[in-house]
Amino acid sequence: MWRLVTVIFAVTIANIASEPTPIVIWHGMGDSCCNPLSMGRIKKIIKENGPENVYVKSLMFGSNVVTDTEKGFFANMNDLVADACKQLKEDPKIGDSYHSVGFSQGGLFLRALAQRCDYPVPKSVVSIGGPQHGVYGFPHCPGSVGICNTVRRLLNTGAYLGFVQNALVQAQYWDDPYLRDDFRNKSIFLADVNCARECDQDRYRKNLVRLENLVLVKFLRDTMVVPKETEWFGYYPDNNVTNVVTLRDSDLYKNDLISLKELDDNGKLHFLTVDADHLHITNEFFVNEIVKKYFS
Template sequence: MLPVVALITCLINAIVISGSPPIVLWHGMGDSCCNPLSLGSLIKFIKTQLPDSYILSLRIGSNIVEDTSNGFFMNANHQIDYACKLLNADTNLSQGYHAIGFSQGGQFLRAVAQRCPSPPMLNLISVGGQHQGVFGFPRCPGDNETICNYIRDLLHLGAYESFVQNHLVQAEYWHDPHKENTYRQASIFLADINQERTFNEAYKTNLLKIRNLILVKFLRDGMVTPSESEHFGFYEENNTTKIIPLRESSLYLKDLLGLKTMDEQSRIKFLESDTDHLQFTDQWFIDNIIPYLKD
């Protein structure tokens, strides 16, 4: 029989372990891991709802300035590799974690789920992530207008040129419905994780390991074009007036990522917020997101 002190210690440890799983955040374009006006504030808010939670907000770079810059100019594949190393090095995540990606952080964390299954991702929550890419760049986040104007010029001049693909993040998920063949051949990130270049069985196997895929679409989105990309929808080829929803897409019908399987198992959740991009109330977050973070 265990001594009383040892027994009490075991019970305390069990209570700590039984708390809510760790949470990993990945910010969007023009933001950083710890901006007090965005993710920094959100971390504090989550703590009010889940006070015992461990939260890691991914910083891609040695400081916040690098983190922000890398969201524009660091090859997305290199960012995924960097993030995977951070996750593997954090012993707090070894038993699994919930992931929340904001805007481009949504598809980046999906790539993490597909490429880096250890430590295990539990629920993947994509808040405004562009999973079928974008074909438009209507508004710039924060105080980054000069950078955004430069990016717009590069995208329209040669999004699929090798140099642009390797050095401009937004080009790596630029999806031109009038150049589908070029997109599939040249896109070094999105076309790869969406199985549009070659089929990678591990991508499907690994994504199927997560519990749920929660997709948040903003109904008044003025930044993502088309906003249906946030639910895996996209334009019909050569037609920017018609959207092909996820369940009618070849990605779904061929089950290239396991999305059809997950959907049939009720493991894909299609959520909406009747607001602009990444704009949501505390109550909306409590009602719609917090439940997926509790266990």
């Protein structure tokens, strides 16, 4: 009897151990979790080329795809990151750990999730064109004319005004190099997750360093994200939009505010490039350089 129980237990443990690590997707601005031409296609590519029977979860915010799309523009990102953490905790198919890939602003939000969500534990965060150090420009907008005009008006009115910060997603990662004090003091999201001011630093460092891989993909001809170097954590210095300070020359890295240097020293920080415009990524690149290398 005990031998039978032992065998059943061993088989159960073996089956659990053999299940592939789930993969989480966070879509970009103007997109939704379930668009068959975008995230639906990405999900299909992962399932066809990733580990056999892998579970892929495309995060949705709100009760339907319309609300999910709107929340890519109008939401409090602190609430959405907390919501994402809750979704993963409550999904029995996620288990203890997961890989993740985010597109455009979704890449930034997944990195924030890795810092703030203690459980489940992320193994990999892949940021594809994610504005990790913020943006200072909004040249192209993938949403409707009405939504995009509203976004531009609010940013021009004042990105750091309280009602704009609390309502507009893009304002929450807007880093104006001419208004750095306002950014540090009034940004409700990016200034916190990048520890530009007092933050929950011990927790952020401890959580982010758990990653096996942090992968940053930069588009060399990006015309949407300004500056494009933000996709590798590069950004403008104070009062200057001509030069860009690279990650390794930044205080964020030198002082290791969120463990990026430690990840880099341990070979866990990866920089990839795509010679194309924003999110113009081929299936071949995504499969060979992302799925097969980091989601196995």
